[in-house]
Amino acid sequence: MTLTRKGQATRERILEAAAELIAQRGVAGTSTEDVRKAAGIGGSQLYHYFDSKQALIRAVITRQAEAPLVPGQPIMGALDSFDALRAWADAAVEHQERNSGRGDCSLTALAGELGPTDDQAREDLCQAFLRWQSVLHDGLGTMRERGDLRPEANLDELSMALLTALQGGNLLSQTLRTAAPLRASMNAALAYVRSFT
Amino acid sequence: MTLTRKGQATRERILEAAAELIAQRGVAGTSTEDVRKAAGIGGSQLYHYFDSKQALIRAVITRQAEAPLVPGQPIMGALDSFDALRAWADAAVEHQERNSGRGDCSLTALAGELGPTDDQAREDLCQAFLRWQSVLHDGLGTMRERGDLRPEANLDELSMALLTALQGGNLLSQTLRTAAPLRASMNAALAYVRSFT
Numbered sequence: 001m002t003l004t005r006k007g008q009a010t011r012e013r014i015l016e017a018a019a020e021l022i023a024q025r026g027v028a029g030t031s032t033e034d035v036r037k038a039a040g041i042g043g044s045q046l047y048h049y050f051d052s053k054q055a056l057i058r059a060v061i062t063r064q065a066e067a068p069l070v071p072g073q074p075i076m077g078a079l080d081s082f083d084a085l086r087a088w089a090d091a092a093v094e095h096q097e098r099n100s101g102r103g104d105c106s107l108t109a110l111a112g113e114l115g116p117t118d119d120q121a122r123e124d125l126c127q128a129f130l131r132w133q134s135v136l137h138d139g140l141g142t143m144r145e146r147g148d149l150r151p152e153a154n155l156d157e158l159s160m161a162l163l164t165a166l167q168g169g170n171l172l173s174q175t176l177r178t179a180a181p182l183r184a185s186m187n188a189a190l191a192y193v194r195s196f197t
Numbered sequence: 198m199t200l201t202r203k204g205q206a207t208r209e210r211i212l213e214a215a216a217e218l219i220a221q222r223g224v225a226g227t228s229t230e231d232v233r234k235a236a237g238i239g240g241s242q243l244y245h246y247f248d249s250k251q252a253l254i255r256a257v258i259t260r261q262a263e264a265p266l267v268p269g270q271p272i273m274g275a276l277d278s279f280d281a282l283r284a285w286a287d288a289a290v291e292h293q294e295r296n297s298g299r300g301d302c303s304l305t306a307l308a309g310e311l312g313p314t315d316d317q318a319r320e321d322l323c324q325a326f327l328r329w330q331s332v333l334h335d336g337l338g339t340m341r342e343r344g345d346l347r348p349e350a351n352l353d354e355l356s357m358a359l360l361t362a363l364q365g366g367n368l369l370s371q372t373l374r375t376a377a378p379l380r381a382s383m384n385a386a387l388a389y390v391r392s393f394t
Binding site: 026027028108111122125126129130156157158160161163164165166167168169171172174175176180181182183184185187188189191192195 | 224305319327361365382392
């Protein structure tokens with residue numbers, strides 16, 4: 001479907017409203033009717049853009065996946081030095097400090113919330129996670145080439161360790177409503193990367 | 198409410214059925230009527246044990262919280278040596294290898310699935326996570342006293358790093374349907390602990 005500029009703006013408004021409602025109420029607690037009202041659009045217009053709740057949720061996942069690795073931050077440059085990784089970790093912790101308990105529409109939250117049977121949405125989430133992992137993988141690869149990391153550093157494992165630290169830390173931080181879990185998980189993952197210098 | 202032995206068995210049967218259904222369909226996709234049917238009990242009998250779906254979900258959380266840190270394993274002894282921690286990590290990875298993609302009713306999954314507004318259930322989850330953290334904290338404390346870890350090892354941070362590794366690894370492994378994320382996260386967390394020897 002090709003959208004006019006106005007159509008694109010409406011679509012974006014719907015997605016923003018959906019992400020905000022999901023952050024407050026969860027996927028299950030958000031109906032397409034709620035989203036329609038929150039976006040301030042009329043009658044059947046929502047179905048012009050998304051023909052089902054599932055289609056809407058998948059579009060929210062895609063939108064969140066295109067966000068930078070730390071929500072609320074401008075898109076970061078390559079994560080290809082210890083300084084850049086540290087800045088990324090600090091930004092994630094700061095974001096969590098500001099937002100703990102305020103609701104969350106991150107992919108971490110969406111991954112937990114999606115029923116285990118929603119295979120299409122799960123596939124979208126996989127793609128998003130793998131894309132984020134590849135950003136980390138690329139950065140670590142540059143560091144290894146430069147000699148910051150030893151040749152035996154396993155880039156698959158290191159990049160996955162950084163990504164799981166972000167997700168696990170965010171999950172615990174959202175539940176416990178403190179940034180401490182994320183701070184601990186990021187410190188551990190960065191120390192692990194540093195152990196390969 | 199004091200239950201007879203038969204009543205306790207029925208209650209346990211209901212909780213087992215609920216955990217199984219939640220693993221397959223998620224919290225939102227599981228109705229009390231589904232649980233009643235799966236547990237094979239009649240009419241209003243479920244409400245004798247749980248007066249609402251929320252009460253049932255909270256009881257499932259409490260039940261999962263009493264399970265050992267690695268589901269499917271017998272309750273482990275104290276995690277107070279590198280060998281014990283390694284065995285714990287290996288058991289978690291093995292469990293994930295057997296179960297990836299088969300549905301999950303772990304606290305990781307429940308933490309993601311609960312709507313952000315369900316404060317009582319969130320409180321139960323917090324207690325469960327903090328109890329698990331305290332098991333890890335105690336074991337690390339013993340290791341530090343014994344001299345396996347340096348005096349400056351921060352037990353709060355190390356125990357939280359291990360717990361976030363388990364949760365983040367499980368979350369990514371369930372989504373990606375491979376044990377690789379959990380293996381990476383546990384390796385990183387254990388290496389972090391080892392860096393304090």
